[in-house]
Amino acid sequence: MNNKEIKFLKTEFQNAIDEIGEDKRCAEILQRKFAHSSRVLENGLQIINHDIPQILSQPEFKKQCEIALLFHDIGRFRETVELYKRQSMKYWGGRMCDHGILGAEILSQTPEYRDTKIWLSVRHHGHLIEEFYNDAEYSALSDADRSLAEIMIKLVRDADKLDLYYLQKYYDNIESDVIFHNLTEKQKFAPLSEEVLTQFFSAKPINHTFIKTLSDRILGCISWQFDINYSLTKQLYISEGYRQKLFDLLAVYCNDKPLIDKISEFASTNNC
Numbered sequence: 110m111n112n113k114e115i116k117f118l119k120t121e122f123q124n125a126i127d128e129i130g131e132d133k134r135c136a137e138i139l140q141r142k143f144a145h146s147s148r149v150l151e152n153g154l155q156i157i158n159h160d161i162p163q164i165l166s167q168p169e170f171k172k173q174c175e176i177a178l179l180f181h182d183i184g185r186f187r188e189t190v191e192l193y194k195r196q197s198m199k200y201w202g203g204r205m206c207d208h209g210i211l212g213a214e215i216l217s218q219t220p221e222y223r224d225t226k227i228w229l230s231v232r233h234h235g236h237l238i239e240e241f242y243n244d245a246e247y248s249a250l251s252d253a254d255r256s257l258a259e260i261m262i263k264l265v266r267d268a269d270k271l272d273l274y275y276l277q278k279y280y281d282n283i284e285s286d287v288i289f290h291n292l293t294e295k296q297k298f299a300p301l302s303e304e305v306l307t308q309f310f311s312a313k314p315i316n317h318t319f320i321k322t323l324s325d326r327i328l329g330c331i332s333w334q335f336d337i338n339y340s341l342t343k344q345l346y347i348s349e350g351y352r353q354k355l356f357d358l359l360a361v362y363c364n365d366k367p368l369i370d371k372i373s374e375f376a377s378t379n380n381c
Contacts, residue, residue: 113221114179118146121215125186128193135193142185145272153178153268159341163260174261176222177230181265184212184231209235225250226258234265237314238336263338270333271342274351283327283358297323298362305329309372312379324363328372331355337381352376 122143129135153174157164164171188208213232216222225246233241241247241262250258276282283289289297299322306328308315314336315329334352337343346352356376360369 114176117219118143118179118183121183121186125190128190132193135189138189139186142182142189145276146179146182148272148275149181149265149268150175150178152271153264156264156267156339156341160339161260161264164264170257170261173224173227174264177227177261177265178268180212180216180222180227181231181234181269182208182212183215184208184210187211187215209233226254226261229258230262230265233262234269237316238262238266267337267339267342270337271345273330273333274346274349274354277330277358278349278351278354283323283330289323289326292323296321298364299324300365301325301328301363301368308332310375312375322362324359327355327359327362331359331372331376334376334381335379343381346381 122139125139126136129139157171157174164174185208188206188211191206209232213228216228216231222228229241229244229247233244247255247258273282301324302319302321304319305315305321305325308319309328309332312335313332315325315332317329320326320329331352334343334346337346356369356373359372360366363369
């Protein structure tokens, strides 16, 4: 990865740090997202080497993939600043300020990173994949570029998931994030929502708009397995204990053991 890209990311990060002043909560989020960006790039390179020879055989496309990986969360810095200014951190993770859209705007306005494949991957890396396929900019690409854009976004989504799983296992990320602290105790221990269960048992990633409780949130993370694209991601999800960590956490907040057993059996049977 060229030092130019690292410098560009650092500039966006530092600009955000300067804007939020002494706010420790926002500073922690910004620092976490900067470190996350580097790890996602590392994850992506591992996936490329393990699973995607098509990228290795095209040096220019490989460089574009590396840019998309490193910059996938570049919109998080401006998103955090906007939420800080509005004193609206409770909306973190929602569409009030969509970091994917913000990131795509940044890159599409920067000549070196204006390639449509790159900013489409950034725009939709956190959305349901249908939004990517339904994007008019994706449809306007040539057949060859649509194929490459699909490879790229699947790579970014998998590499991103791997680091989120890592954080969930080793840093209790779900219990320490902003969403958790904005839930009432009743919401933390409330049953799983029917809409969420319906989506899960359809083997689909859960739409975040249906998530109401902490158990919903945890099951939403488990449902990401239905959107895993490459074999290394699937392998590490199981072998590194990421899935088991999520089920252990679900058992803490959901006291319906028969339901958890049913969810676990379905997840194993329909694994990735």
